[in-house]
Amino acid sequence: MRQNSGGPPEHSPAGTDGRIPATLRHPGAATFWTAVILTGIGAGLSAAALITLLSAVQHLAWPPNLDLLDAATRTDPWRRVMILLGAGLLTGVGQMVLVKLTGGNGIEITTALWFSAGRLPVLRTMGSAVLSEAIVGLGASLGREGAPKQAGAAIANVLADRGGFSDEQRRLLVACGAGAGMAAAYDVPLGGALFAIEVLRGVLALRLVLPALAASVVAAMVSWVALPDAPTYIIPAYRSGSSIICWALIAGPIAGVVSVGFVRMIALADRARPKGWLRLVVPSFVLALLGAASIWFPQLLGNGKDLAQLTFNGEVAPPLLLALLLLKPIATAMCLGSGAPGGLFTPSLTLGALLGAVLGHLSTWLFPGVPSGLCALIGAGAVIAATTQGPISAVVLMIELTGHDRTFIAPLLVAAITATIVSRTIDSRSIYDARLTDEELAEREKLREPASI
Template sequence: MATDSPRRRPAGSERQRWPQPLLRRRIASRRAAMDQPNVTGDGDVPLTVRFWVVLVATGVGAGLFGALLMALLNLVSELAFGPGAAEDFQAAVERASPVGRLTPLLVGGVVAGVGWFLLRRYVRGSTDVDDSIWTGDGKLSFGRSAGTSVLSEIVVGLGASLGREAAPKLMGGVCGSLLATWSGLSVPQRRLVVACGAGAGLACVYNVPLAGALFTAEVLVGALRLPVVLPALACSATATLVAWVYLPSGPTYADLPAHTLTLDTVVWAVLAGPVIGVVAVGFVRAIGWVSAHQPSRWWWQITAPILAFGLLGVTGLALPQLLGNGKDMAEQAFVAGTSGVALFAALSLLKPLMTVLCLGSGASGGLFTPTLSSGAALGAALGAVWSLLWPGTPVGTYALIGAAALIGSAMQAPLAGLAMVLELTHSGFALMVPSVAATFLATAVARWIDGYSIYSARLAARPVLERDT
């Protein structure tokens, strides 16, 4: 029987990769570089010079749009809730009178209802970044996407319980779509550029370039290979750097208390992880249900956001933490001491409910920060109960772990979820073991029970329904 021995191979054989590396001879062992699974060829997405030029331009565009959209969000917040709302939204809401809290949300309901009704009726084209990457050709409508993004930031600034990242994610993807189309890139190349642009849009508004790149690779592309990771890193870093012209370069949650690894934290993470995974499934299923049952009649499309935002405003009279994307709510959980079971339990239940309500009314917005803040509140509530049995660890420690576990399992992207929390807080490195354990268990349980994510659950129905097999 013939054997494949080094003696029988040509002395000058090249590595089987395309494009070819500059050094084409194998190393002394004559093993192929592609024996390492992530060091593969470019496949159907050649990383040409034109591709890299388009990618960097996409990163610049994503960063500029991210800065502009955050400036719009901050302006609307200040107009709605007074000076200081851009820096401390919850404090501004708490300072407002009951009428001052409710009025912006009612205005937001009118803006959302009328605005999205007109946009969806009279402006054509795709605005679904995820679908354009996963099942489409990577083409997105600039006009409809820009209108959707502006409306999204306005309603979030007025207090809607939705995330701020959906708009910059969308416009980052639009930049990639337009530039890739104008430059004549292939469809697979365009999909990758759109994915990198979308991840860069998310990265720049939160100042999380590593997490943005992991989000691109893990969620939008589904592959941690060098031909994916390298463009994702380059685009996220470029967008984040450009966005510093307006946005801060520090962590979103600064000056958090230092954390210490203790045995009770590890035990809690192992026990809480599966619970958080079950909660993630319920939240994702609720998102899927309301996404498929949004208002269809014109009069309901206009009135539903007014009713939903109004109900949020009434609930926010008692719990102002529910207004907005949840950034300040998460920070409150991160710095919590050793109490607050009732408050955080209520927030962990009502924040997802209000988010689903806003989304189901037909409003368009992100889900990242609402999910993160819900995880922080859930971790704080479960941690406060745990502290009654095993005292000594601050509730904020459990909140940090809970945030990583819920966002990782709800996205079905544990690496991106962990990186997000680390970059957002610049804290929690001492909690890596319990954070990884809780995120792993939560994601595994959610995948075992269901497998949808906060992104796949929002996909529109196909024109022709396929029977499950």
């Protein structure tokens, strides 16, 4: 019998001491590392299948062979409303079916890691992942990475059961599975590994990083069977300089404050999720309302990837940037609050890109010659760092997502550091633990450092 509190198990598996293997000579190392590799393979295959499902749904509902923003723009406005209404109905029916089949609610990965030693309801988690990709493909304003993370974590949970792992080993393996899912979805093996350890596990240590790296690189390579091995965002070759670094010193703290507001908005939305029969009604109303808003602002649909790309290229007019800076996070919070499952990484990145672009335009008199697209890029990294409370993984993710490094690394680091310090000073919660109470946060801090380090 194991403890759920994250301490050492009462009875370690046969032939092990329950610790995370530091070397291949450690008892149980072969079993643990086999599970790590299998987690990476499972996460890569599931990510490829889920993203393929998203693309198929999107091409069936919207004009094919186009990005979602282009497809929505070319679609009759009232058809947008009907498609989003369909997404709401699918959400409601899907949630009711999952509750009936699994006999209860799901559990978020962060909550499972800290308070259930990574144990997840597998059927509910996988069902929610499939539902998430379908409704994001239909236009829900949520991230596509949530589903691959769930699938990777669920696969790791099953392997931990089969391997008879201790709570500490299970917790690490599930975090590696979630990071591997992100790595496969966006082709970011290093960023996915750091996300698993820095953001989900909360500890950067060699014996934790190595399994995460192995799982993420395997997942990314396996996903190439169906997903492209290419940067997610194509950006111009911006040049860094003293002006953009000075701008980053000002924009970073602002991004930190905005990130706290977004995290608190997400927390409120999560607490407002409908229960009982309202699960069937509320998503239809909210997503139909999103469809109506898209008549004037089609950029509100989807996870925000297309919108972020436009801001990185400096192709969005300032008045529209300002409007979307207010409306896009509201759309994401409304979708989440309606009970729709989905990720928050790309919506956070898009919020940062919009904020950076707006601040870039507002500061042209102070920093002439600084491109708004470069400001959007720095703002995106700063908000990711602050909303995830993971500045190292945020910087690496921005490098991998764009395929660039030295052109913006210095100002990105400045903005990410200052944004994270400011946000942590105000509120240490991230978008992934926004639902935790103060008591749970205190308990998490006690569990953060594993005894094996």
